[in-house]
Amino acid sequence: xxxxxxxxxxxxxxxxxxxxxxxxxxxxxxxxxxxxxxDHLLSLSERDxxxxxxxxxxxxxxxxxxxxxxxxxxxxxxxxxxxxxLVAMAHLAYEPLPxxxxxxxxxxxGVSVLEKGRxxxxxxxxxxxAALHARNRGIxxxxxxxxxxNAPMLKIARKAGATVERDGAESEAWLRLPPxxxxxxxxxxxxxHMAELDFQFKRHIRVLGDIIxxxxxxxxxxxxxxxxxxx
Numbered sequence: 001x002x003x004x005x006x007x008x009x010x011x012x013x014x015x016x017x018x019x020x021x022x023x024x025x026x027x028x029x030x031x032x033x034x035x036x037x038x039d040h041l042l043s044l045s046e047r048d049x050x051x052x053x054x055x056x057x058x059x060x061x062x063x064x065x066x067x068x069x070x071x072x073x074x075x076x077x078x079x080x081x082x083x084x085x086l087v088a089m090a091h092l093a094y095e096p097l098p099x100x101x102x103x104x105x106x107x108x109x110g111v112s113v114l115e116k117g118r119x120x121x122x123x124x125x126x127x128x129x130a131a132l133h134a135r136n137r138g139i140x141x142x143x144x145x146x147x148x149x150n151a152p153m154l155k156i157a158r159k160a161g162a163t164v165e166r167d168g169a170e171s172e173a174w175l176r177l178p179p180x181x182x183x184x185x186x187x188x189x190x191x192x193h194m195a196e197l198d199f200q201f202k203r204h205i206r207v208l209g210d211i212i213x214x215x216x217x218x219x220x221x222x223x224x225x226x227x228x229x230x231x
Contacts (some may be wrong), residue, residue, distance in 0.1 A: 024125045025198035026191065029076040029089070037076065038066040040086040043114055051150045052112045054170075075133050079122050084202055087117035090126035092133060106141045107134045111153065124156050131160070132188050135177040144173040 029037060041049075041062045049057045057065070069076060069091070079088040090111040109130050113122050131142050144162070146153045148171045158164055162175035 023194075024079060024120075024122065025195040026077050026079055026126060026129045027195040027199050028192060029071075029078045031071050033076075033078070033086075034066055034069070036078070036086045037069070037089060038063060040078075040089055040114065041066065041112065044112060045115070048112065048115075051147060051153070052110065054145075054147055075130065077126055077129055077133075079117070079126070080199060080202065081117070082202055082205075084199075085114075088113040088122040088126060090130050092130040094134075094137075094139070105139045106143045107139045108143045108145065110144075111156075123152060124159065127156050127160060129191065131175065131177060132184060132191075136180045136185050136188055138180065140177055142175040142177060144175075146171055146173070 041052075041057075042059055044052065046056050049062070053061075053065075073094055075092040075094075077090045077092070078086050081087050088111070090109060093108045093110070095106055095108075107130075109127060111123050111126050134142055142162070144153065144157050148154075148166050148169055150171075154164055154171055154173065157173035157175065160175055162173040164171055164173040
């Protein structure tokens, strides 16, 4: 009987690497990001606007929605691509205090992902991060109100363990959140810090790329001018 291979890494050894490889930088958005948020939502197709808001929101309605975002009360989360375009965002809306008597403290979740960013699990990651944020602020229940035909959103909720109730064209989902812990607060702080570093890195790379492109353009113009002078 052969002895077990003790040199082979155990599944627990690979787990941290797997989490790191699938990590998505999710950044908290603030007032200064209103333009990026508006541009993101205006980029949604008519169908996507309908699923996100429950009605085919016009450009004017979206602009009013963005202007009314309360960044002091709510949490707005975003995922940026390499060009610093906001490809996915979530709005975690906290009900104004006092909340409904006899009801647990709740927060409502809404999400949108541009077509170019789909298939990467961005919606699910935003949901997880929103749940962590709500949990760390003493919220007991994460609430989702969506059209019943919004299958991707309801799938995310069910996969997270939420209870989904359908009432004709509309559905509601509730996810009971566990109490916050030291680990949950540390985890959120690390996520914020890492996402900020990722954004700043992308910003510096973009600035560097613009400088290189500018130098190349000036060089090309100089060479063209030299050729013209020799003719």
